[in-house]
């Protein structure tokens with residue numbers, strides 16, 4: 001490249017506005033379809049889970065970031081993942097079908113949030129809760145992600161615990 005592109009590399013000194021970080025990243029973000037943005041905002045936990053699993057199998061990143069990532073995914077599945085509310089209603093055997101957030105989150109009704117939390121404590125309601133969670137696709141995805149994140153978090157913590165007393169495995 002002998003010819004200098006004058007448009008790209010102006011010879012005059014940079015003005016103040018030019019020294020500010022370019023809004024390129026923001027522009028690209030705007031160009032992303034609105035639906036895609038909403039999709040990413042709602043389902044970020046699943047993407048993070050994929051990253052964490054990829055981190056386990058394909059990288060040498062170490063257990064600490066994986067533990068952090070797993071914990072975030074777990075929080076996402078418990079409180080943020082879009083799925084049916086699932087709280088037991090006053091009618092026996094009927095479950096709230098409003099859109100809720102997370103396994104524990106529930107819908108906008110505060111009582112349902114409490115009910116979901118209590119359902120996890122009461123053993124006899126596990127079967128009903130599980131049946132309802134697994135009947136919806138989003139519920140399935142959330143429950144499986146929660147299990148994967150838990151397994152990943154436990155594995156990361158065990159790895160951390162095994163690693164910490166010694167300065168490091170020889171030749172590792």
Ligand SMILES: [Zn+2]
Pocket residue numbers: 085086087096097098100106107108109112
């Ligand atoms: Zn509800």
